[in-house]
Amino acid sequence: MPSTLFAKVWNLHTVRRLPNGQTQLYIGLHLVHEVTSPQAFDMLRARGWAVRAVDRTFATVDHIVPTADRRRPFADPLAEAMMAALERNCREHAIPLYGLGSDRQGIVHVIGPELGLTQPGMTIACGDSHTSTHGAFGAIALGIGTSQVRDVLASQTLALDPLKVRRIRVDGALGPGVYAKDVILDVIRRLGVKGGVGHAYEYAGSALAAMTMDERMTICNMSIEGGARVGYVNPDETTFAYLEGRPFAPAADAFARAKAWWASMASDPGASYDDEVAIDASAIRPTVTWGINPGQAVAVDERVPSAGDVPDGERESVREALEFMGLAPGAPIAGTRIDVAFIGSCTNARLSDLREAARIVRGERVRPHVTALVVPGSESVRRAAEAEGLDQVFRNAGFDWRGAGCSMCLAMNPDRLEGRQICASSSNRNFKGRQGSPTGRTLLMSPAMVAAAAVAGEVVDVRPIVRAKGAR
Ligand code: SF4
Numbered sequence: 004m005p006s007t008l009f010a011k012v013w014n015l016h017t018v019r020r021l022p023n024g025q026t027q028l029y030i031g032l033h034l035v036h037e038v039t040s041p042q043a044f045d046m047l048r049a050r051g052w053a054v055r056a057v058d059r060t061f062a063t064v065d066h067i068v069p070t071a072d073r074r075r076p077f078a079d080p081l082a083e084a085m086m087a088a089l090e091r092n093c094r095e096h097a098i099p100l101y102g103l104g105s106d107r108q109g110i111v112h113v114i115g116p117e118l119g120l121t122q123p124g125m126t127i128a129c130g131d132s133h134t135s136t137h138g139a140f141g142a143i144a145l146g147i148g149t150s151q152v153r154d155v156l157a158s159q160t161l162a163l164d165p166l167k168v169r170r171i172r173v174d175g176a177l178g179p180g181v182y183a184k185d186v187i188l189d190v191i192r193r194l195g196v197k198g199g200v201g202h203a204y205e206y207a208g209s210a211l212a213a214m215t216m217d218e219r220m221t222i223c224n225m226s227i228e229g230g231a232r233v234g235y236v237n238p239d240e241t242t243f244a245y246l247e248g249r250p251f252a253p254a255a256d257a258f259a260r261a262k263a264w265w266a267s268m269a270s271d272p273g274a275s276y277d278d279e280v281a282i283d284a285s286a287i288r289p290t291v292t293w294g295i296n297p298g299q300a301v302a303v304d305e306r307v308p309s310a311g312d313v314p315d316g317e318r319e320s321v322r323e324a325l326e327f328m329g330l331a332p333g334a335p336i337a338g339t340r341i342d343v344a345f346i347g348s349c350t351n352a353r354l355s356d357l358r359e360a361a362r363i364v365r366g367e368r369v370r371p372h373v374t375a376l377v378v379p380g381s382e383s384v385r386r387a388a389e390a391e392g393l394d395q396v397f398r399n400a401g402f403d404w405r406g407a408g409c410s411m412c413l414a415m416n417p418d419r420l421e422g423r424q425i426c427a428s429s430s431n432r433n434f435k436g437r438q439g440s441p442t443g444r445t446l447l448m449s450p451a452m453v454a455a456a457a458v459a460g461e462v463v464d465v466r467p468i469v470r471a472k473g474a475r
Pocket residue numbers: 065066110111112131132133348349350408409412413430431
């Protein structure tokens with residue numbers, strides 16, 4: 004029977020069917036960070052349990068690390084305590100930790116792929132919602148909570164309900180100035196923030212086939228914002244080329260063998276899906292969120308809705324979002340004045356993102372009323388960007404250039420909005436308070452759009468700039 008990648012990986016990792024109907028699934032890779040692990044390790048310690056598969060467990064620090072002054076102890080005692088707890092737990096259990104000072108430190112969903120830890124056909128778990136990122140490699144990658152982090156540490160397994168699989172085909176070519184971020188914002192806008200509940204999203208079609216791994220990661224990263232538990236792309240030559248030579252990828256003959264097995268894990272032609280959606284890539288435009296969830300988005304040349312434009316059941320949420328955002332019903336999103344521009348996060352802080360944003364700001368200046376910062380997704384990205392002189396391009400334009408971490412994506416470190424500031428952000432969530440200020444406002448968009456907004460001081464359509472500057 005032709006089968007989906009989801010079914011193949013799920014079946015291969017099934018340990019047993021549990022009496023409650025759930026599946027006990029073996030986890031091939033467990034990525035750990037400082038925020039969701041301290042209590043999990045405490046629970047292990049209280050029971051006198053060891054970590055079951057140390058060789059499948061890797062840790063880094065990302066959420067709480069300052070991106071400017073990284074000296075210890077941190078000014079924030081809570082951040083320092085989380086950092087110290089992770090260091091102690093990793094030491095006690097002999098878990099590799101890519102901590103501050105390591106050239107491998109960075110956002111957990113950036114370093115896993117970079118190091119070649121993330122591979123096709125795997126099951127991957129991490130105590131962070133955006134673990135779905137790793138699905139770009141053809142893995143089932145699950146964001147889990149603290150008690151499940153404990154379960155994986157103790158047993159290397161998780162108890163899970165199976166998922167339906169929806170194939171989302173995106174066919175055709177993206178226009179200049181339209182990026183993977185616009186594709187996933189468009190998907191979430193169409194299907195809704197709860198549209199994927201109970202599903203795995205399989206992304207397919209010629210647009211996905213043409214994408215780089217960085218772009219596929221951006222797409223899979225935000226699957227969770229559309230309600231899907233996981234998102235994935237079938238592995239192909241682009242995947243294999245990305246992995247070859249990475250520190251934890253198989254080498255020499257083992258790589259050839261792995262490649263054959265990885266290819267066999269892709270969904271078979273003729274596999275059946277619980278649902279299918281088709282999207283025309285050429286119709287997607289640069290997309291910007293106007294509300295307080297990632298599905299409340301419009302194309303940059305559209306107007307925000309008014310409550311009267313939507314079905315009865317959505318009116319209240321539209322009213323609430325417009326009021327919080329301070330946007331007039333029916334106003335054009337272009338021209339919305341911004342206070343802060345943030346290029347960072349596990350969605351869009353890889354080298355290709357920074358290159359594209361740098362093309363937009365080269366030779367330009369950030370508007371005086373805008374605070375702009377670039378936070379590379381990993382120290383490896385930072386070094387590579389500096390080797391190309393991208394840091395200087397951003398600095399010359401008036402951006403702050405920082406060390407790697409989550410930063411203003413969720414503001415568990417000193418990088419945060421103040422008061423009612425509006426932030427053009429390349430991150431993935433625009434919930435109330437997400438960027439540190441309870442009244443701060445977030446407009447999600449691609450890194451190139453953030454760069455353009457920083458220069459203009461307001462939301463602008465990046466397409467004419469891209470055409471003029473020759474960015475992608
Ligand atoms: S960058 Fe944001 S979404 Fe990604 S891991 Fe960090 S906090 Fe989570």
